[in-house]
Amino acid sequence: MNAIMNFMRRNYKVLLVVAALSVALWSFIPRGNKNDPEKDKLLLELLAFVINKGHYAPKDIDDNFSKIVYKDYLTALDPSKRFFLQSDIDEFSKYETLVDDAIRNKDLTFFDLTYNRLMQRMEESKAYYKDILAKPFDYNVDESFNIDYDKMPYAKSTAELKEKWRKQIKLSTLSSLSDRLKLQEDKAKGIKEEPVADEESDDTEPAPKTTAADEAPKTFEQLEKETRENSLKSLNEYFGFIKDLNREDYFSVFVNTIAETFDPHTSYFAPEDKDKFDMSISGKFDGIGARLQKKNDFTEITELISGGPAWRGKELEPGDVVLKVGQGKEEPVDVVGMRIDDVVKKIKGPKGTEVRLTVKKVDGSMKVISIIRDVVEIEETYAKSSIVKKDGKLYGVIYLPKFYIDFENKDSRDAAKDVALEIDRLKKQGIQGLVFDVRDNGGGSLRTVVDIAGLFIDQGPIVQVKSTGKNKEVLPDNDSKVQWDGPLVVMVNNFSASASEILAAAIQDYKRGVIIGSKQSYGKGTVQNVIDLNQFVRNSATGDLGALKTTTQKFYRINGGSTQLKGVASDVEMPDKYTYIEVGERDSENAMPWDKIDPANYNVWDRQPNFEKAIANSKKRVAQSQQFRLIDENAQWLGKRKDENDYSLNIDKFRKEQENIKAENKKYKAIGEYKTNLEFTSLPYETAQMEKDEVLKEKRKRWHESLAKDAYVEEALNVLSDLQDSGSKPTVNLKKREKLVKS
Incomplete structure (x- = not known):
C-alpha cells in the first residue's frame, strides 16, 4: 500500500507542474452570465494549456489537428445529416484548417456560426416532420433508403432535405406497421404473441390489458394512422429533449471534440458531468435515492434506489410526478417545464438537509413529501x-x-x-x-x-x-x-x-x-487524471468551469x-x-x-x-x-x-x-x-x-x-x-490472517 501512496504522491507532481505554470492565467478574471462568451474563451485557453502541459503525448495543434476536429465536430452536431444543408457545409468549410487558430486566439466565430445555424435548421425541421406525418404514406411505391450516414451526402436543397426526412420517417413507420400487421395476422391464425423477454433473464413483460375495441381486427388504414401518430409523439418528445439543451451544452460538444482528438479518453466534464463521474467512480452520492425521467414538460419518478432515503420513507413512489421542489423551509420552486438536469440539481443536496417535493400521485391527488437527504449507494x-x-x-x-x-x-x-x-x-x-x-x-x-x-x-x-x-x-x-x-x-x-x-x-x-x-x-x-479547471483561475465570476480528464x-x-x-x-x-x-x-x-x-x-x-x-x-x-x-x-x-x-x-x-x-x-x-x-x-x-x-x-x-x-x-x-489437483483442497495462508485487505 505504501508503494501505491508513494506512486500517487510522486505523480501528483504532474498536477502541481500544471498548477504552477498556470499562474500566468490567474490575471485573466472574466465577467459574465450563464451564456458568457468570456467563459467559453477561458475554457478554450485552459483546455489547450492543460493538455499541452499534462497529456502523455500532446499533439501539435496545427492544420491537420484542425481538420480532424472540424470533421468530428460536425458529425457530432448532425450525425444523420438531417439538419445541415450542403450550402451550410460549404460555408463552414473555410474554417476546416482554422480551428487551431481559433483555439489559440480564443475565437468563437466558427462555433457561433455552427451553433446558430444548427438552431435555425432544427427549428425548420419541426415543420418537416409534422407536415410529413399529417398524411398517409404510400407503401406501394418501389423506393428504398440507405442508412449509411457516413457515406450519405448532405442535402443540396431544402426539397432534398425534406425528402430525406420523409424516407427516414417512412422507414420507421413501415417497420412499426409491419409489426402490427404481423401481430394481427397471427391473431387471426390463432398464433399467440410471444412474450417480450428480458435479454438477461426469464422475466417477461405482462401482457397489456385489452378492450373489446383492441381485440377487434383493425383495417390497414387504422394501423397506418396509429404508426404515424406514434411516430409524431416520439419526434415531439425528441425535439422536447433538444429544446432542453442550451448553448453551454453545445459548447461542451465543441470542447469535447477538441479534447478527444488527442485520444479517445481525454474529455471535458461540464460541472454536472463531473458530478456524474464522481458518482460513477464511487458508486454513491448525496440525495434522496430516486431515478427521474422527463416526460414532456413533467419530471416523473421511475425508480427508488433500494436503501435510499426515499425508499425508506415509503411515501414517494414510482409514477409520482414532481411539480415543485422546496429546500427546507424555503418557498418551493415550480419545476414543470424545467430541464431534468436542473430538477436533479434541486433535489440532490448535502447529507442531513431537507428537501420537500410537491408531487402528483398516480391517483391524481397532490401531496407534499419531506425527505432528509442521505448518502445513497448504487447497489x-x-x-x-x-x-x-x-x-x-x-x-x-x-x-x-x-x-x-x-x-x-x-x-x-x-x-x-x-x-x-x-x-x-x-x-x-x-x-x-x-x-x-x-x-x-x-x-x-x-x-x-x-x-x-x-x-x-x-x-x-x-x-x-x-x-x-x-x-x-x-x-x-x-x-x-x-x-x-x-x-x-x-x-x-x-x-x-x-x-x-x-x-x-x-x-x-x-x-x-x-x-x-x-x-x-x-x-x-x-491512465487518466481528472484535473479541476477551477484551480487555475482565481476570483472568477464565470462560475464552475468543470474539469478535464486527460x-x-x-x-x-x-x-x-x-x-x-x-x-x-x-x-x-x-x-x-x-x-x-x-x-x-x-x-x-x-x-x-x-x-x-x-x-x-x-x-x-x-x-x-x-x-x-x-x-x-x-x-x-x-x-x-x-x-x-x-x-x-x-x-x-x-x-x-x-x-x-x-x-x-x-x-x-x-x-x-x-x-x-x-x-x-x-x-x-x-x-x-x-x-x-x-x-x-x-x-x-x-x-x-x-x-x-x-x-x-x-x-x-x-x-x-x-x-x-x-x-x-x-x-x-x-x-x-x-x-482441481486430485485429492487436494485449496489452502489458506494464515500469515497476517487478521488483515483482510491489502490496502
Missing part, C-alpha cells in the same frame, strides 16, 4: 457473489461491475475491500474454486486493481506505469498474504477495459488463473507488453456476438499506439499443476460445443449484416426482407433458450437481507437466472473442475 456498482454446486463441488462467483473507490474518504468502501470480504465469505462456505467475472467492466481506480490482484498472489509486481520523459514505475503487491490461493478463472469480454485488463494481464502473466472469454479485451492501456500515463503488463489496442488475449477464446465486428480501442481513430517496455522481475505461480491441461481441455470443449458453434455462426451472420444498410420502403418487399431475417434468426433462437441446469444462490448474509428488501430479492433472482443460462459461466466452472 449495481458494487461487487456481488453467488455460490453454485457442480459435480459435487461448491464454487463461488464474484461479479465486479467496476473498480470503484471514494477518493475523498479512504475509510469508505471500495472494490478491493468488498472483493476481499466476498472471498472471505465464500471461503467460509467451503468453495473449491472461484470465478472472477469482469465482463463489461470498463475499469476505474488503479489503486483498487493493484490491491485486488494482490489478493491472489504472494507478493510481486502487478503493473508498470510510465509517464512522458520518466522512468517506468512498478506498482507491486508487497503483502505476502494470499486471500485466495485455490483454482481461479477470470472472465473477460470485448468490453472489459483498463483496470479489468490490468487484473487479467497480471493473473495471466503469473499463470495464477485461466483467462476465458472474447478473443481479446477492450484494449485501453492508458491521459497522463500508459500502463504495461509485468511482461513488458502493453494492453493498448491489443488488450488481453484470452487463454481460452470463446465466440460471442462481436467476434467478427471491430469493437474496442482499435475501432477508435485517435487511439494511442501499442508499444512495449522491459519486463518486471516476477516469479510465475507454481502451485497449479493442472494449468496447461485445464486450458487444453477447455479449448476442446468449446470447439465441440453445439452452443458455442451456434454462437459463432450467429456472430458470422451479424458480421455480414452490419454492412447491409439499404432498406426497401415498399411494404411487400420490406416484409419479405424482414421475414427472411426472422427465418435466419430462428436458427439462433436456441442461444437464448440455453440452460445449464445449475442453481445459483446468494450467501447467507444476503439471503437475510433479501427477507427485508424485495427489490434486492428481485435483482438477485434475475442475476441468478441469467447465470443459470450463461454458457460462458458454465465453461468457467468446468475449467475450475479441471484445475
Whole structure:
C-alpha cells in the first residue's frame, strides 16, 4: 500500500507542474452570465494549456489537428445529416484548417456560426416532420433508403432535405406497421404473441390489458394512422429533449471534440458531468435515492434506489410526478417545464438537509413529501457473489461491475475491500474454486486493481506505469498474504477495459488463473487524471468551469507488453456476438499506439499443476460445443449484416426482407433458450437481507437466472473442475490472517 501512496504522491507532481505554470492565467478574471462568451474563451485557453502541459503525448495543434476536429465536430452536431444543408457545409468549410487558430486566439466565430445555424435548421425541421406525418404514406411505391450516414451526402436543397426526412420517417413507420400487421395476422391464425423477454433473464413483460375495441381486427388504414401518430409523439418528445439543451451544452460538444482528438479518453466534464463521474467512480452520492425521467414538460419518478432515503420513507413512489421542489423551509420552486438536469440539481443536496417535493400521485391527488437527504449507494456498482454446486463441488462467483473507490474518504468502501470480504465469505462456505467475472467492466481506480490482484498472489509486481520523459514505475503487491490461493478463472469480454485488463494481464502473466472469454479485451492501456479547471483561475465570476480528464500515463503488463489496442488475449477464446465486428480501442481513430517496455522481475505461480491441461481441455470443449458453434455462426451472420444498410420502403418487399431475417434468426433462437441446469444462490448474509428488501430479492433472482443460462459461466466452472489437483483442497495462508485487505 505504501508503494501505491508513494506512486500517487510522486505523480501528483504532474498536477502541481500544471498548477504552477498556470499562474500566468490567474490575471485573466472574466465577467459574465450563464451564456458568457468570456467563459467559453477561458475554457478554450485552459483546455489547450492543460493538455499541452499534462497529456502523455500532446499533439501539435496545427492544420491537420484542425481538420480532424472540424470533421468530428460536425458529425457530432448532425450525425444523420438531417439538419445541415450542403450550402451550410460549404460555408463552414473555410474554417476546416482554422480551428487551431481559433483555439489559440480564443475565437468563437466558427462555433457561433455552427451553433446558430444548427438552431435555425432544427427549428425548420419541426415543420418537416409534422407536415410529413399529417398524411398517409404510400407503401406501394418501389423506393428504398440507405442508412449509411457516413457515406450519405448532405442535402443540396431544402426539397432534398425534406425528402430525406420523409424516407427516414417512412422507414420507421413501415417497420412499426409491419409489426402490427404481423401481430394481427397471427391473431387471426390463432398464433399467440410471444412474450417480450428480458435479454438477461426469464422475466417477461405482462401482457397489456385489452378492450373489446383492441381485440377487434383493425383495417390497414387504422394501423397506418396509429404508426404515424406514434411516430409524431416520439419526434415531439425528441425535439422536447433538444429544446432542453442550451448553448453551454453545445459548447461542451465543441470542447469535447477538441479534447478527444488527442485520444479517445481525454474529455471535458461540464460541472454536472463531473458530478456524474464522481458518482460513477464511487458508486454513491448525496440525495434522496430516486431515478427521474422527463416526460414532456413533467419530471416523473421511475425508480427508488433500494436503501435510499426515499425508499425508506415509503411515501414517494414510482409514477409520482414532481411539480415543485422546496429546500427546507424555503418557498418551493415550480419545476414543470424545467430541464431534468436542473430538477436533479434541486433535489440532490448535502447529507442531513431537507428537501420537500410537491408531487402528483398516480391517483391524481397532490401531496407534499419531506425527505432528509442521505448518502445513497448504487447497489449495481458494487461487487456481488453467488455460490453454485457442480459435480459435487461448491464454487463461488464474484461479479465486479467496476473498480470503484471514494477518493475523498479512504475509510469508505471500495472494490478491493468488498472483493476481499466476498472471498472471505465464500471461503467460509467451503468453495473449491472461484470465478472472477469482469465482463463489461470498463475499469476505474488503479489503486483498487493493484490491491485486488494482490489478493491472489504472494507478493510481486502487478503493473508498470510510465509517464512522458520518466522512468517506468512498478506498482507491486508487497503483502505476502494470499486471500485466495485455490483454482481461479477470470472472465473477460470485448468490453472489459483498463483496470479489468490490468487484473487479467497480471493473473495471466503469473499463470495464477485461466483467462476465458472474447478473443481479446477492450484494449485501453492508458491512465487518466481528472484535473479541476477551477484551480487555475482565481476570483472568477464565470462560475464552475468543470474539469478535464486527460491521459497522463500508459500502463504495461509485468511482461513488458502493453494492453493498448491489443488488450488481453484470452487463454481460452470463446465466440460471442462481436467476434467478427471491430469493437474496442482499435475501432477508435485517435487511439494511442501499442508499444512495449522491459519486463518486471516476477516469479510465475507454481502451485497449479493442472494449468496447461485445464486450458487444453477447455479449448476442446468449446470447439465441440453445439452452443458455442451456434454462437459463432450467429456472430458470422451479424458480421455480414452490419454492412447491409439499404432498406426497401415498399411494404411487400420490406416484409419479405424482414421475414427472411426472422427465418435466419430462428436458427439462433436456441442461444437464448440455453440452460445449464445449475442453481445459483446468494450467501447467507444476503439471503437475510433479501427477507427485508424485495427489490434486492428481485435483482438477485434475475442475476441468478441469467447465470443459470450463461454458457460462458458454465465453461468457467468446468475449467475450475479441471484445475482441481486430485485429492487436494485449496489452502489458506494464515500469515497476517487478521488483515483482510491489502490496502
